[in-house]
Amino acid sequence: xxxxxxxxxxxxxxxxxxLILSHRLAKLYASGPTLxxxxxxxxxxxxxxxxxxxxxxxxxxxxxxxxxxxxxxYRRNEREYDNFQxxxxxxxxxxxxxxxxxxxxxxxxxxxxxxxxxxxETLAAIAAKAIKEVKYHYRHSREWLLRLGKGTEExxxxxxxxxxxxxxxxxxxxxxxxxxxxLASLGIAVDLKSVQExxxxxxxxxxxxxxLQIPEKIFQAKGCKEGNxxxxxxxxxxxxxxxxxxxxxxxx
Amino acid sequence: MDNNEEYQKNLLEFERKIEAExxxxxxxxxxxxxxxxxIRQMSQHAHSEVIGMQPEGNWVNRAxxxxxxxxxxxxxxxxxxxxxxxxYAAETLGVSRDQFVQWLHEGKAKYSSIFNYPSLSWAxxxxxxxxxxxxxxxxxxxxxxxxxxxxxxxxVRICKEESFHQRQGYEIMCDMMNGTEDQRKxxxxxxxxxxxxxxxxxxxTDNDSPNSQRAMKWxxxxxxxxxxxxxxxxxxxxxxxxxxxxxxxxxxxxNEETQHYDFGxxxxxxxxxxxxxxxxxxxxxxxTHIQSHQEGEWVRNSAREYSRMMKEAxxxxx
Numbered sequence: 001x002x003x004x005x006x007x008x009x010x011x012x013x014x015x016x017x018x019l020i021l022s023h024r025l026a027k028l029y030a031s032g033p034t035l036x037x038x039x040x041x042x043x044x045x046x047x048x049x050x051x052x053x054x055x056x057x058x059x060x061x062x063x064x065x066x067x068x069x070x071x072x073x074y075r076r077n078e079r080e081y082d083n084f085q086x087x088x089x090x091x092x093x094x095x096x097x098x099x100x101x102x103x104x105x106x107x108x109x110x111x112x113x114x115x116x117x118x119x120x121e122t123l124a125a126i127a128a129k130a131i132k133e134v135k136y137h138y139r140h141s142r143e144w145l146l147r148l149g150k151g152t153e154e155x156x157x158x159x160x161x162x163x164x165x166x167x168x169x170x171x172x173x174x175x176x177x178x179x180x181x182x183l184a185s186l187g188i189a190v191d192l193k194s195v196q197e198x199x200x201x202x203x204x205x206x207x208x209x210x211x212l213q214i215p216e217k218i219f220q221a222k223g224c225k226e227g228n229x230x231x232x233x234x235x236x237x238x239x240x241x242x243x244x245x246x247x248x249x250x251x252x
Numbered sequence: 253m254d255n256n257e258e259y260q261k262n263l264l265e266f267e268r269k270i271e272a273e274x275x276x277x278x279x280x281x282x283x284x285x286x287x288x289x290x291i292r293q294m295s296q297h298a299h300s301e302v303i304g305m306q307p308e309g310n311w312v313n314r315a316x317x318x319x320x321x322x323x324x325x326x327x328x329x330x331x332x333x334x335x336x337x338x339x340y341a342a343e344t345l346g347v348s349r350d351q352f353v354q355w356l357h358e359g360k361a362k363y364s365s366i367f368n369y370p371s372l373s374w375a376x377x378x379x380x381x382x383x384x385x386x387x388x389x390x391x392x393x394x395x396x397x398x399x400x401x402x403x404x405x406x407x408v409r410i411c412k413e414e415s416f417h418q419r420q421g422y423e424i425m426c427d428m429m430n431g432t433e434d435q436r437k438x439x440x441x442x443x444x445x446x447x448x449x450x451x452x453x454x455x456x457t458d459n460d461s462p463n464s465q466r467a468m469k470w471x472x473x474x475x476x477x478x479x480x481x482x483x484x485x486x487x488x489x490x491x492x493x494x495x496x497x498x499x500x501x502x503x504x505x506x507n508e509e510t511q512h513y514d515f516g517x518x519x520x521x522x523x524x525x526x527x528x529x530x531x532x533x534x535x536x537x538x539x540t541h542i543q544s545h546q547e548g549e550w551v552r553n554s555a556r557e558y559s560r561m562m563k564e565a566x567x568x569x570x
Contacts, residue, residue: 026312026321029328030305030540033548033555035336042329046322053318070317094551150561151554158550236313243316243374250432252316252374 003186006179007120008062009082010189012072013225015055016083019073021104022048023236024091033094040140044101047133054126074244078234079227086169088232095148095158099166102141103203107173108134110198111190119187142206149210156211163207164215171220174199179225270471275401278344286470289463290400291345292361293472295352298338300364301331303537307371308380316374323420324377330413337409341402357542364388365523366449368531375428375435375442381421383443383450383488389414390484391454399471422491429495436496443492444500451515452523454481460520485513 001009025045032038056069067075087104091097112134115127148155174196176184183189207214222228243252262281269276276282305328312328315321339349355361366384371377392414395407428439455461455477467473485504492499503516525531 023313026325027309029309029312029325029332030302031544031547033551035302035332035339037548039329039332039336042325042332046325046329049318049322049325053322056318070319073318074316094548147555147558148551151556151558152550154550155554239313242314247432247434250316250435252320252427252431 001179001182003183003188004062006183007123007188008059009179010183011055011059011062011123013082015052015059015072016081017087017104018048018055019052020081020083020233020236021087021100022046022052023240024087024089024100025097028091028097031091041097044137044140047130047137051126051130051133054129058122058126070244074241078229078237081229081233081237082225082227083229083233084169084173084224085221085228085230085233086166086173088230088236089166089169090232092162092165093158094144095155095162096166098141098144098148099159099162101137102145103166103170105134105138105141106199106202107195109138110195110202114190114195117187118189123188145206145210149212159210160212163212164218167215168219169221172222172224175222175225177225270399273471275404276399277401285466286472287345289467289470289472290403291342291347293467294338294342294345294403295347295355296362296364298335298342298352299356299361300367301335301338303363303367303541304384305331306537306540307367307369307533308377310371311374311377314374315377320424327381327417327420330417334406334410334413337406338403341406344402353545357538357545359529359538362527363537364453365526365531366453367537368526368533369445369449370533372445373438373442375425375438376446378421378424378428378439379442379446381417381419382425382491383421383446384453385414385417385421386488387450387453387484389418390480390487394474394480397471397474403472425497426495429497440497443497447500448519448522451481451485451518452526454478454484456520456523482512485515489513 022045025041025048028038028041028045030038032041052073053069056072059072060068084104086100089096089100108130112127112131116124116131118124118127145159148159150156174192176192180189180192184191204214221230243250263283266276266280266282266286269280276286308324308328308331312321312324315324339352342352343349352361356363366387371380389411392407392411396404396411398404398407425439425443428435455464458464458476458478461477464473464476468476489499489504501516503514505514507514526534529535
């Protein structure tokens with residue numbers, strides 16, 4: 001694979017995680033615990049959607065195969081999507097939503113901070129814009145976790161339950177594939193080992209403050225970079241891609 | 253000065269301000285009936301913004317392009333923001349947001365009946381923006397001059413965003429009318445279903461609108477229902493014709509003499525049925541709102557408990 005192709009695949013997968021998370025959050029437009037929080041959740045959804053769009057636009061430019069950012073989002077199947085399986089997880093309750101967000105925000109914070117120094121100017125520029133948004137997201141989800149983890153017993157239990165479920169989808173975020181390794185050696189991609197160290201330091205310390213026990217000996221999902229998914233992604237794409245698939249000649 | 257004298261003096265000063273186009277502010281004296289009229293109208297307006305998120309939210313995960321998805325999410329978010337401005341403004345009248353929401357859930361407060369219709373295709377998102385927000389703007393531009401200061405200022409901000417929504421909705425309709433046969437059919441179908449309910453948004457005819465006269469006298473309302481409805485029809489007709497949409501009203505025609513469009517009979521029976529809670533989505537809209545409010549309760553409780561603990565901890569430090 002040529003470097004250009006690898007960068008396109010790298011940008012596409014970053015876009016995939018942003019798009020699917022944005023999709024999940026968008027559905028919460030009126031389901032926040034307060035109206036203010038519903039507005040905040042849609043705001044964060046919009047930030048992720050903006051990130052997805054710019055990553056896809058860059059991938060489309062590098063691919064130069066006549067497909068645009070909408071084709072990338074709307075015309076690929078489950079196995080062609082490379083998003084983290086974590087972001088596919090459902091909006092079961094507010095503890096799930098906020099913990100999922102926190103785990104991704106902590107990742108994005110360290111990941112995009114590092115990507116700002118990429119040798120690829122476009123990726124660095126996208127990261128420089130994204131990191132401004134991610135800082136807010138991270139603060140927001142962390143503040144909510146404090147309120148859930150240190151507030152009532154009911155909220156703590158719900159958070160603990162969400163952790164048991166979501167922790168299974170954290171490890172694969174740090175597993176590099178051949179593209180990560182090849183691009184990291186050129187100073188283009190982020191070194192995942194270093195992101196993992198920083199993420200674990202933050203998350204373990206915070207969970208210890210919240211007296212949350214990290215689940216041990218549980219299933220760990222893998223293979224998101226090879227198009228592996230939970231059964232949930234197929235349904236997400238069915239819904240998302242319905243119109244462009246049903247009316248392939250239409251422009252919207 | 254006895255109570256009656258003081259009341260008359262306050263009333264004169266209030267009426268002088270209204271006459272002089274000075275705004276009434278939260279700490280100013282105002283007649284009880286004026287306050288109650290505003291509480292009813294502003295909370296109904298706030299609820300409409302919030303319930304109005306639902307028919308659009310029905311398509312948020314099916315928007316057909318990244319751009320249209322972005323616009324729709326941003327629009328729904330704007331509506332939530334409008335709900336907030338209006339709840340804040342209405343709270344200045346001495347009623348809490350919790351109370352407003354409780355009245356909504358108990359069926360004591362209403363919201364615009366237009367949101368009790370289902371959104372069945374992507375073209376409905378265009379029709380809601382173009383027709384529903386278009387009708388709302390005609391009403392809201394007039395409300396920017398309303399006599400109650402906080403309401404008027406909220407409306408100025410809201411109108412700026414609503415005019416974007418109206419243009420975005422019209423853009424969807426234009427794109428669909430310029431698109432495939434299927435898209436044109438969808439657009440016309442949405443027009444057929446949303447046209448009459450949009451006209452009903454302005455409320456009953458002036459002869460059947462009991463609260464209107466007093467609201468006009470106090471300049472809460474600045475123009476009558478019928479006048480606003482006519483304004484909307486006149487401006488929308490040209491836009492419909494321009495993109496080749498047919499307005500589903502055989503009696504609609506230009507009247508040279510009045511320089512306005514004449515239009516057919518509105519089905520007021522349907523209007524009152526929906527207002528009384530017997531529209532296609534009344535039950536669903538309210539249940540969805542109640543359910544998400546209830547599901548948020550444990551979160552709000554935990555946030556309150558956390559805040560209480562933090563305050564305690566601060567006290568101990570002092």
